[in-house]
């Protein structure tokens with residue numbers, strides 16, 4: 001799947017007065033930079049974080065999802081970029097010693113906690129889920145790589161295998177939980193090179209890279225899925241100008257190295273943001289920084305860049321260049337793959353994977369269809385709304401035009417001017433620029449009429465004057481008593497009889513005619529003036545209405561334009577989404593195709609194996625048949641033998657039982673023998689005590705007899721033990737022989753029992769005689785005493 005690098009802008013609090021601020025957050029997506037008070041430039045990124053944004057919100061927007069995807073085998077990189085002192089460390093780690101503060105802690109502690117929370121959740125949800133987290137922490141100082149987890153200053157080298165970049169010689173520590181990981185980060189951070197500069201008391205003099213490697217194993221049935229991913233959290237050193245930082249000596253050397261590595265980064269970003277051509281070469285190897293971040297810039301990783309800015313006017317150039325860098329980053333596309341290996345029952349695992357992929361495709365398709373339907377419905381709704389608004393506007397417009405025409409017609413009818421209806425008709429019929437021309441013509445005509453009126457008025461005034469003059473000159477000439485007439489009253493003057501000369505009379509008649517004309521002209525002028533006023537009033541009214549209608553029209557047009565822009569934006573967004581979905585589906589399809597080819601191969605091999613198995617099975621059946629034929633009789637015999645042996649075994653068991661009884665009886669006889677021995681011993685003692693001297697001879701005889709008896713008993717005992725050995729041996733050996741032998745033994749045992757009985761009897765007799773003898777001895781002693 002290919003996806004663009006996400007770019008976020010963050011503005012830190014200002015350190016000067018509000019007049020000195022040159023960077024303003026316009027809304028959530030745009031920021032405005034004022035270069036010199038006049039020139040402004042707007043920049044649009046995926047999100048702008050204003051000064052008052054909470055650290056939690058920065059993490060949720062920029063990192064949370066990426067951390068979650070990391071547990072799914074997708075690589076992620078987040079890095080902070082910006083001039084020195086713009087808040088990169090504040091964003092990545094938070095203020096010093098605030099890493100456990102729930103409000104102030106930065107993006108790294110939050111990402112670490114969320115990563116382990118996600119892994120532990122997965123382990124709870126899936127019984128056979130295990131994970132392993134390893135961490136490496138290095139810094140790039142003066143373009144050399146140093147391990148922050150080892151005290152020795154061994155430099156680290158890079159190994160580029162094409163797909164992966166590894167740090168050779170870097171210590172990799174295994175961690176079990178977020179606390180352990182943060183402990184490692186803390187330890188490494190203490191070794192990071194920082195120094196006080198004029199712009200930042202705690203300025204980072206190196207680029208710090210925290211590399212978290214996550215491996216997971218999940219077993220579902222016979223399918224084992226191993227995933228691995230790398231999460232890079234990078235706090236870059238800030239670009240700086242010597243004029244601002246006043247750096248010199250070692251600081252200046254550091255700054256030069258920082259700036260040159262950031263320049264290479266900027267160059268790579270610029271080249272990556274341009275459309276790819278076959279010749280495009282990205283100089284990743286020009287600096288260790290870009291070489292390490294190679295996969296994060298245009299490779300297999302999801303990447304987020306947070307550009308930090310200082311809002312003050314004195315840093316406006318740095319802010320502009322940071323924003324240009326950010327804009328270039330938004331155009332870079334990465335090709336992200338899930339790092340996953342499935343094993344186990346291959347056929348089943350592939351089938352499962354295909355099933356999952358199919359499900360994913362179906363889900364994506366369903367989602368796309370739903371989204372498309374929703375957008376279509378929305379667009380249709382908007383279209384109908386716009387159509388309704390346009391129809392309403394049109395009808396409003398028609399109504400206004402009708403009113404306007406009616407006004408014009410009414411005016412024409414009221415004005416009784418023969419010339420005007422023609423103009424009005426023309427005006428009514430005209431449209432667009434033509435109408436404007438006709439309007440202007442009317443205005444010119446009105447002007448001309450005004451002028452004509454004025455001319456007529458002047459002529460009238462002139463005529464009046466001339467009349468007055470002629471009157472003044474005529475009266476004294478024609479009346480003999482002019483002085484008298486002038487002094488007389490008006491009625492007297494009217495009665496005055498004038499005597500006109502013929503020429504004077506002609507002049508007077510001419511004057512009277514002119515006076516009539518004048519009066520007529522005055523009347524016409526008055527009418528015209530009135531008409532002009534009415535016409536003007538009407539024109540003003542109509543113009544006002546026209547302006548109002550135009551305003552409404554403009555307003556509606558601007559609203560429609562805005563709506564059109566919104567709809568276009570929605571359309572562009574949905575197209576982009578659609579593109580993404582299509583690329584996703586294509587990605588899934590290619591994986592599916594690969595899997596299908598593998599499955600086909602497997603199916604082929606399975607089919608050939610099945611054929612082999614069938615052949616082997618048929619051979620086996622044949623062999624079995626042959627063996628059945630060949631060994632059938634033998635098997636029969638064996639069965640018979642087995643049944644025979646079983647019956648023999650039963651008999652043998654019976655014999656064993658009998659032997660056991662015999663052994664019991666033997667034990668009984670042994671016990672009896674022992675008792676006899678005791679009695680004999682007692683008797684011997686008695687004889688020893690009582691007949692030591694007197695009955696030596698008889699005692700010897702007894703002793704003889706007793707030793708003879710003893711011998712017999714010994715012999716019997718020996719024979720019995722031999723018998724028992726033989727019995728035991730016979731029990732183990734063949735049945736017939738044993739049966740016979742057991743019978744024999746039984747007989748012998750009976751005989752021996754009889755012998756024992758005889759011996760017992762003899763012993764009893766001996767006892768009795770011994771007792772008689774002892775009594776006799778006692779008696780003889782008593783008599784002797």
Ligand SMILES: Nc1ncnc2c1ncn2[C@@H]1O[C@H](COP(=O)(O)OP(=O)(O)OP(=O)(O)O)[C@@H](O)[C@H]1O
Nearest residue numbers: 012013084085086087088089090200203204237238
């Ligand atoms: N958003 C913010 N809110 C409050 N203070 C901030 C913010 N951003 C930065 N600061 C403060 O500004 C100062 C410099 O910030 P920081 O050290 O994070 O800058 P930097 O970009 O990492 O600098 P350098 O590149 O020199 O290391 C610190 O004192 C920090 O607390």
